[in-house]
Amino acid sequence: MVKKKKFMAYLATVLLLVVSMIMTACGGPADTKKDAAQSGKQIEITDVTGQKVTLKKPAERVVVQLSASGGAFLTMAALQGKDVAKTIVGMDPYLSKLRTDMWDRYKADVPELEQIPLIGNVNDKTFDVEKVISLNPDVIFMPLYFKDQYESDYKPKIDAAGIPTIYIDYHAEKLENHQKSY
Template sequence: MNKNNSIVIAITFIIFVMLVAGLFLLSDFPKKPTENNTITVTDLAGRTVSLKVPAERVVLGSSRDLHEFAAIEGENFSKKIVGWGPDLKDTDKDTYDKFKEKYPEIENIPDVGSFSKGTFSVEKVVSLNPDLFTIPLWDYEKAKDDIERLEQAGIPVIVIDFWAKPLDNPPKSVILMGKLLGKEKRANEIADFYNDQTNIVYSRIAKITRQKPTVYVECGWKGSDTYGNSYSNVGWGELINRSGGSNIAGNFSEQMPTINPEFLLDKDPDIIIISGANWPAAPSSLRLGYYTKEDDSRELLKGYLNRPGWNTLKAVQNENVYGVFHGCCFRIYNYAALQAFAKWFYPEDFKDINPEAGIKEYHEKFMPIDYSGTWILELKES
């Protein structure tokens, strides 16, 4: 081999190495956080927060945000959650058990306590050395002092929201979480899917000019013997408004009032909706979720019709009584409840829509666990 050939080979090898290195740097290969990975974001409480990304160790102030976190992170979600609040297990045992079936390691995630019960521990969170602490907007006011202490300890705190503005903030919260977890593409896909599903309702509701049906919604956690709370203009109340209904509790100053039975009988709503989940404390409560059968849930729903005076209500007489999974009030798949409400309020305009299928599709596209159970319920058997 002559000298010129050796030079050509050497130059070719150097160019090859440089090309490979360039492709490596331009790829999506995970990089360890450095000072150059620090970003500044605005959370759902309007707070400006700077932190390093991607966050690898996360504490969820509310474990009920597991659905969104797992959808963004995928199969490895449990490796990033180093602590969480106890509320998922306490308020939605079906969802907790469904995740535990496939990912039994979630039982070992440390409990950092609850803001609502006064058991939250700043010291516990600090001991877990997280890169990020998330908290729902509904806990923000009562947690301000704890947030300040966490930030003084160098732990970034991000407020997210799936409840106060349930049809505006979920995609914003998912996109924000995607940025912080280094999963922007995935988060944008979820947000796009969400917006497509809600626009099915908005595009049709905008064309409907008929009188709005009156609606009563109740959280069914206390069971059929005791009235549970209703909602004014948050949570379920907002979903009623946006799906074209007239909420009979809409003018209450309380966010979650428990109405007087006489008030309900006087208003005589066109539609009654009871939310359900796995609430073992009240055996007669409406149960919906991953481990429920439609016929069993329907029998529980019928129990509410035996309340004094309900036989006189036109919603009962016309069988316009429905059930919806309570988690749809504060999760990314609340578009299914929006679709169900619109279909119940305007049957002819939404007769081609299957809200339950929308929840199944979400699981197939984004969730690391499988769809099962019953989430949307009609008193009338199909």
């Protein structure tokens, strides 16, 4: 019963975040993104670690981790709808392995999701750096939870390839981390 209550609280938080992101997406931020793309201005993002990441243009090719826990995948799916499969060029396999009910619903609406290359997972040391680099992403969304292992095992090669990493956090249950992660 306690697990069910925790899950329901987590689900309510995710839904609240999704609704707030959709509401926010209807206003200035989308216009700012379009303006930045048209003007050729670089985009500076400060992630949850305080790291400043500069993108030359809005990210069109993204790699995500920790898909079974929501985070970047759910946020992008909520904001992009059926176009999400055009943006995510690589992801870990755990949404399809651990959350089959959710995965089946998503792929029923967006069959192209099954074509997204699986790139392994940092946490279980199956993250395929060479495959990620070959996918030529504009950015990698990495959970803060994986930061230490990612930086010691994988980030040097990713940095050498010129691929920026943005750390996100939907798990610490801190409002400021959630706000910085979407």
